[in-house]
Amino acid sequence: MKDNFQRVFELAQKYETDMTQFLRDMIAIPSESCGEQQVIQRIKREMKKVGFDKVEIDPMGNILGYLGHGRHVIAMDAHIDTVGIGNPANWGFDPYQGCEDQAVIGGRGASDQEGGMASMIYAGKIIKELGLEDDYTLVIVGSVQEEDCDGLCWQYILQEDKIKPEFVVLTEPTDGKIYRGHRGRMEIKVATKGVSCHGSAPERGDNAIYKMAPILTELRALHENLTEHTFLGKGTLTVSEVFFTSPSRCAVADGCWISIDRRLTAGETGEFAIKQIKNLPSVQAAKAEVSLYTYERPAYTGLVYPTECYFPTWLIEEDHPVCTLLMKAYEALFHAAPELDKWTFSTNGVSIMGRYGIPCIGFGPGHENQAHAPNEKTWKAELVRAAAMYAVIPQSYVSEYAKKMPKITENLMEF
Structure with missing residues (x-):
């Protein structure tokens, strides 16, 4: 696997323009909570274009793209709903038309958190191109209603879609760091x-x-x-x-x-x-x-999935196999030691690990301070680095870390 790290990073750099254009396409589609249908359809087209094995939209409206058919189920998640734009006078550019220069992409959802979806999809393309499939099934999730009710989408995915991954990578913005929990x-x-x-x-x-x-x-x-x-x-x-x-x-x-x-x-x-x-x-x-x-607000599909507004704390330790996996992958790709930290805000991890005990780890393009702010932006270099990380995580996990993971729950996913 180590021989592939350089090739993965080179391909991620090669696809920077594709990721940038795809992200700008998502930004251009207003997608506030419960109004995500059009951006979900745009994501579906991109998943099919780059060669995902299967793409589904569940009754809540979450999109799930599958790579591989192996027994180790790994998931990566980006919520693709956004908050509103607030006072338009506070923006220096159109929040949906967005803006771009050599380093930065601007627009509502750039950091929070459609950038994570762009990086995940092109990680899938890299996996296919380099033949990095192994004994795993990777599920790329574009989740809905997170800004309204974080974790509700994953309550549905775990309870109704019956997908039970061994761990989940959350692609919320992490300021270039690896995050291992939040309040x-x-x-x-x-x-x-x-x-x-x-x-x-x-x-x-x-x-x-x-x-x-x-x-x-x-x-x-x-x-x-x-x-x-x-x-x-x-x-x-x-x-x-x-x-x-x-x-x-x-x-x-x-x-x-x-x-x-x-x-x-x-x-x-x-x-x-x-x-x-x-x-x-x-x-x-x-x-x-x-x-x-x-x-109890209906999803864009009309489905109502009531829940209490309780979103539990979650945290994994530094020596957890999933944390070690990401730290080692970061070092191998970027030849530097990663920094561990936590989110200030809340994520879908409140359900995945907080309610159901499935380990989560965070690495995503963008910065926390851009979330919900006017003139929101993200950085192209971070999209590239995130895509490279997502591409190497599944095979690295299967080859080195899967056997070290504690048993959590019986896997209920059928593929």
Whole structure:
């Protein structure tokens, strides 16, 4: 395999122009969550063009491209939905027409995270061209609705499509580093109830907004005392939204509720985080209701796949076989030592490893600070390096690391 590393990198460089054009084609297609159909069809055409063995679109709308027919199942994932563009005045160029120079491609989705899809597909072309197939089946996934509800797509893929890979490479942007985890998160609702009355005589009612006031103070104090982890960092809590109900502006509010963005570090479970809030004296005094939000928005196919808005933390250790695999591949390709780090934001790993225990590892073109930002861009050199990495990972895994992997679950995929 070592003899192939140089050839792989040379081919990745050769296909830079193809990757760039394909990425620009994806950027030009608006593909916000639940509106990804056209970009999925564009990806399907590219997968067929470069020679994937099989291409499928599942009932949720995820696209799955297959290479090989071996017994070791490996998956690579890019979510291909994007956020909106925000205020157009903040952009220096059209976010869908995009821009390009010798080094950079600009446009919505360039880093977050259609660049990962471009690199994965051309890794597949390299694998085919160099005959790097082995005793593996590589599944290249373009997942939907991640920006709306991270991990929902993989709940569907694992539970309904019955694909159970031995590990998954996440191609979210990693700033040129290898990422091995991130904090989880929860979307929590706290609600208080009151009794409305005319605002001219507020003593006749029971103001739900006033009941919420001490809860807000105690939540702020709770944030300051959350758990710290040496690698993943601190758990956090912030109140992100405030709502109320009232008959009019001249009345006492009879309902109030807030949304909490809770980030979970290692060792913090969803049950633990909910209990922390329920145990606050102000919550108990107000008899406030504490619950998780749920997500039930239809996919572009019309399918509804409800889930709780709980996205568990995940982390693999430095000596995990999958982490070692990527570090060695990086060194062999680029003749430099990689840097290990973590994502600040959340990824589909919340389901793949957080819910189901399937190891994840991250390496992707682009930078985290470009995500959701105006004038989003990515770097052509990183597309090339990512394609080279993705091309060498499957065969390297089968030849050197598969036997070192712990058994996780019975593989349910039929090909």
